[in-house]
Amino acid sequence: MVLTMETPWCHSQLYAGSMPRIMEDAMSSCALYMAKNESNSTVILRTIRSRLHCIVKSLVPASTQIEVLAKVQALLLYSIICASDSDINMMMAVDEAVPVLEQSAMDLLNMMIRDGLISESVQIDPLWTTFPVDTEEKFWRKWMFVESAQRTFNIVFLFAQVVRLLRDPMSFNLSVAGKKQLTHITVSAALWEARDVESFVEEWSRERHVVVNHFMIPQVLTNNTRADDLGTFEKMVLMGLIGIDQYKLWAAEQGSINID
Numbered sequence: 001m002v003l004t005m006e007t008p009w010c011h012s013q014l015y016a017g018s019m020p021r022i023m024e025d026a027m028s029s030c031a032l033y034m035a036k037n038e039s040n041s042t043v044i045l046r047t048i049r050s051r052l053h054c055i056v057k058s059l060v061p062a063s064t065q066i067e068v069l070a071k072v073q074a075l076l077l078y079s080i081i082c083a084s085d086s087d088i089n090m091m092m093a094v095d096e097a098v099p100v101l102e103q104s105a106m107d108l109l110n111m112m113i114r115d116g117l118i119s120e121s122v123q124i125d126p127l128w129t130t131f132p133v134d135t136e137e138k139f140w141r142k143w144m145f146v147e148s149a150q151r152t153f154n155i156v157f158l159f160a161q162v163v164r165l166l167r168d169p170m171s172f173n174l175s176v177a178g179k180k181q182l183t184h185i186t187v188s189a190a191l192w193e194a195r196d197v198e199s200f201v202e203e204w205s206r207e208r209h210v211v212v213n214h215f216m217i218p219q220v221l222t223n224n225t226r227a228d229d230l231g232t233f234e235k236m237v238l239m240g241l242i243g244i245d246q247y248k249l250w251a252a253e254q255g256s257i258n259i260d
Helices: 021-034 041-057 065-084 088-114 136-167 189-193 197-205 214-222 232-242 244-253
Strands: 184-187 210-213
Touching: 021 041, 021 065, 041 065, 041 088, 065 088, 065 136, 088 136, 136 184, 136 197, 136 232, 184 232, 189 197, 189 232, 232 244
Parallel strands: none
Antiparallel strands: 184 210
């Protein structure tokens, strides 16, 4: 995130115009963690835990769409940092953060439904499968936000389930499964990697992208989608659903140049 301004669930241009303070602090915490060594680890880890604790305990709700998304993404970044560290206090911080992270993700989903960005119907919104009739720049910005938000929602609950399974193999939670059907992912590495509106529109016009919900992703295997069309996020989800070996077999059969 620090080096490229993106993750598989956060578009590189999402915060190009402005970045909420909560995300700025999370970014700086990522940079701090990257600089951690034996001499400064105590202070750096304490600083990261303190920032995470402030978000977890904050009673001030996010007000704008971008602030709601930024809160979820910031909580996710902090939680991933803490979960990646062997320090016992960092591990305890994850346990404290995960319930708040999940609730924040649900708030994000409810906001998208309320504002008409996605539908409560499990049918795919035609907005994402036809060429935009809106102005190109406006459509790209909207697509970027909604795509990032839906990917973030999905990755939050994938992360939370992994944390739970590591703590207790019997604690798998299926309660969010129905909500995941409301979110859709655009399967197209080229669209996601577009850095400007011209590149985005050019790729969109080729109509090689596929829009699926979380549980439909394995269907891309039979939908004339090539392995090289998949971005990192799609690969992560697909490997999680069908297994790494099955994914690599499918990619190799297609002659993919980038199996991993």
